[in-house]
Amino acid sequence: MITTIEPGLFTTIQDQGRWGFQAYGMPISGAMDRYASQVANLLVGNRHDAAVLEMTGTGGTFKFDEKQIVAVCGGDMQGLLNHISISNWSTFIVPRRGILRFDTAASGYRTYLAVRGGFEVPIVLGSRSTCTPVKIGGHEGRVLRQGDVLHVGRDMECETQLGSLADGYIPQYANEVQLRVILGPQDTMFGSAALDTFFGSSYKVTTQSDRTGYRLKGPKIKHLGNADIISEAVWLGAIQVPVHGMPFIMTADHQTTRGFAKLGSVIRGDLPKLVQTKPGDCIRFRCSTEEEAIEALQKEQESYRNIAHACKKE
Amino acid sequence: MTEYIHSIRILVAGEHGLVIEFGSVIAPEVNLRVQQLARLLHFEPIDGVMEVIPTYRSVSIYFDPLVITRQELSRQVIHKLGRIEHQGVEDLLSSRVVHVPVCYGGVLGPDLEYVSRYTGLSPQEVICIHTSKPYMIYMLGFIPGFPYLGGMSSKIAVPRQERSRERIPGGSVGIGGNQTGFYPIESAGEWWLIGRTPIKAFDLTSDNPFLFSVGDYLHFEEISTAEYFAIRRSVERGTYVPEVSYL
Numbered sequence: 001m002i003t004t005i006e007p008g009l010f011t012t013i014q015d016q017g018r019w020g021f022q023a024y025g026m027p028i029s030g031a032m033d034r035y036a037s038q039v040a041n042l043l044v045g046n047r048h049d050a051a052v053l054e055m056t057g058t059g060g061t062f063k064f065d066e067k068q069i070v071a072v073c074g075g076d077m078q079g080l081l082n083h084i085s086i087s088n089w090s091t092f093i094v095p096r097r098g099i100l101r102f103d104t105a106a107s108g109y110r111t112y113l114a115v116r117g118g119f120e121v122p123i124v125l126g127s128r129s130t131c132t133p134v135k136i137g138g139h140e141g142r143v144l145r146q147g148d149v150l151h152v153g154r155d156m157e158c159e160t161q162l163g164s165l166a167d168g169y170i171p172q173y174a175n176e177v178q179l180r181v182i183l184g185p186q187d188t189m190f191g192s193a194a195l196d197t198f199f200g201s202s203y204k205v206t207t208q209s210d211r212t213g214y215r216l217k218g219p220k221i222k223h224l225g226n227a228d229i230i231s232e233a234v235w236l237g238a239i240q241v242p243v244h245g246m247p248f249i250m251t252a253d254h255q256t257t258r259g260f261a262k263l264g265s266v267i268r269g270d271l272p273k274l275v276q277t278k279p280g281d282c283i284r285f286r287c288s289t290e291e292e293a294i295e296a297l298q299k300e301q302e303s304y305r306n307i308a309h310a311c312k313k314e
Numbered sequence: 315m316t317e318y319i320h321s322i323r324i325l326v327a328g329e330h331g332l333v334i335e336f337g338s339v340i341a342p343e344v345n346l347r348v349q350q351l352a353r354l355l356h357f358e359p360i361d362g363v364m365e366v367i368p369t370y371r372s373v374s375i376y377f378d379p380l381v382i383t384r385q386e387l388s389r390q391v392i393h394k395l396g397r398i399e400h401q402g403v404e405d406l407l408s409s410r411v412v413h414v415p416v417c418y419g420g421v422l423g424p425d426l427e428y429v430s431r432y433t434g435l436s437p438q439e440v441i442c443i444h445t446s447k448p449y450m451i452y453m454l455g456f457i458p459g460f461p462y463l464g465g466m467s468s469k470i471a472v473p474r475q476e477r478s479r480e481r482i483p484g485g486s487v488g489i490g491g492n493q494t495g496f497y498p499i500e501s502a503g504e505w506w507l508i509g510r511t512p513i514k515a516f517d518l519t520s521d522n523p524f525l526f527s528v529g530d531y532l533h534f535e536e537i538s539t540a541e542y543f544a545i546r547r548s549v550e551r552g553t554y555v556p557e558v559s560y561l
Contacts, residue, residue: 257455
C-alpha cells in the first residue's frame with residue numbers, strides 16, 4: 001500500500017475516462033494530459049487503461065510500504081526519492097519504505113505518477129477516474145487527503161525495463177503556447193473582425209481554470225448577434241464564447257451540455273499543451289485543418305507504439 | 315437528395331465530432347427526429363463511433379477519426395436519415411411517465427413565495443399548474459440525470475436569478491425562465507426552488523443508475539412533508555420503487 005503523507009494541491013486518481021454516459025449527463029473525466037498519463041503507464045508496463053495519480057500545481061508526498069516500479073511524467077514537480085532527485089519521464093524503483101516527495105511544478109502544471117499494476121479503486125460506470133463535481137470514482141469520489149491509503153492493482157500488461165524515455169518523446173513545456181483550432185460549429189455567429197481578434201491576440205489563463213475547463217482572459221471576442229444557443233452537447237477542446245466574449249475551453253470534467261456559441265475546437269493533439277499551462281500563462285491560437293489534426297493523432301499513436309516497444313524487456 | 319435531408323445541417327465539432335442539426339427551435343417535432351436518429355445509431359452502431367448525444371435539436375456524434383473518416387461517417391448518417399425520413403415519429407413517442415413526488419414550499423421550496431408573488435398566483439395555484447400535466451424529457455445533460463423538460467405553462471415562468479447559488483441541494487425542484495426540472499445532485503444553479511423531491515434521478519446503487527431516458531415523461535405530484543420524509547427513508551433503505559405509468 002501507499003500512504004498519502006501530504007496530498008498536494010489537487011491530486012486525484014484518473015484513467016482514460018468514463019466514456020459512454022454523456023447522453024445521461026455524466027462527464028468523461030480521466031487524465032487531463034492524455035499523453036503524459038499514457039506514457040507513464042507504458043513506462044511501467046501497464047495496460048493503457050490503468051489508473052494513475054494526477055497531481056496539479058504542487059504535488060504530494062507518498063510513503064511506499066512495498067517496493068514498487070513507478071514512472072513520473074508530465075510537469076516537473078522536482079520529485080525526490082528519499083531526498084534524492086528523480087528524473088521525470090523515466091522508470092525507477094521505489095524501495096520498501098521509500099518516500100516519494102513532490103514540490104511545486106517548475107515546468108508544466110500536471111504530473112502523473114504511475115505505479116506498476118495501477119492504482120486499485122472500484123470501477124464506477126466503467127472507469128476508475130475521479131469526477132469531483134459528481135463526487136464519484138477514484139478514491140471516495142474526491143481529491144486525496146492526508147492519510148489516504150492507496151492500493152496497487154494488477155493492470156499490468158508486460159514486463160518493463162528501467163530507464164529514461166528518449167528525448168524526442170519528452171514534451172517541452174512553455175509559459176506561452178500556441179494551440180491549433182478547427183473552426184465550428186458556431187463560428188458563423190462571429191464576424192471576421194472577431195475571428196481576427198481571436199487568432200491575433202494572446203489570452204491569459206485565469207485562476208478560474210480547473211479540470212472542467214480553461215477560462216481565458218484577453219481581447220473581447222464579439223458576437224454578431226446573440227451569444228447563446230439552444231443547449232447542446234459540448235466536447236473536449238470545444239471553445240465556448242459566452243456573452244462576455246472570453247474563451248472558455250472544455251477539458252476532462254466538463255459538463256456534457258451547454259448553451260454558449262462554440263467558435264471552434266482545440267485539436268486533440270494540442271490538449272496536452274493546454275492542460276500543462278497554469279494561471280498566468282499565455283495562449284495563442286492558430287487556425288488549423290482536419291488533416292493537420294489527424295496527422296497529430298497518428299503521430300501520437302506512433303509514439304505510443306515506439307515507446308511500448310522500447311520499454312519492453314527483451 | 316430530398317428536401318428533408320437538405321434541411322438538416324451536418325456541422326464540424328473538431329476532428330472527433332459531428333453535429334447533426336435538425337432545426338433551430340425547441341419543438342417536439344424537431345426533438346423526435348433527434349431521438350429517431352439517436353435511437354437508430356444506438357441499435358445499429360457504426361464502427362468508430364464512441365458516443366451519440368441527443369439534445370433539443372441536434373445529435374452530436376463523437377468518433378475516432380483514425381477508425382472512420384468524417385466523410386464516411388457522414389455518408390452513413392445521411393443513409394440512415396434517408397431510411398427514417400418517411401418513418402412516422404409517432405411510434406417513437408415513449409409513453410413512459412415517471413411520477414416525481416414533490417414537497418412544495420416551506421424550507422424545502424424556499425422560493426415558492428417569490429414565484430407566487432412574481433406571477434400573481436397563489437402558492438397553491440402555482441403548485442396546481444406545475445403538477446397539471448406530464449412534461450416531455452427533451453434531453454439529459456448539465457449534471458448526471460438532469461432532465462431538460464418542455465411544456466411548462468408560461469403562467470408560472472419566472473426569469474432566472476441573476477446570481478448563481480453555489481449549493482443547491484440534490485432533489486431541488488426549480489423554475490428558471492420557462493423551464494422547470496430538478497437537480498439530481500447538489501449543484502450550483504440559477505433557478506427558483508419551489509420544492510424538493512426525495513427520489514433520486516441518479517443513483518449508483520441502483521441497477522439502472524439513471525432514472526430517466528430521453529423521450530420519457532415526467533409528472534410532478536404534490537406530497538406532504540410527512541410523505542416526503544417517509545419516501546426519503548425508503549429511498550435511503552433502497553426499497554423505494556419509482557412510480558411509472560403509461561400514457
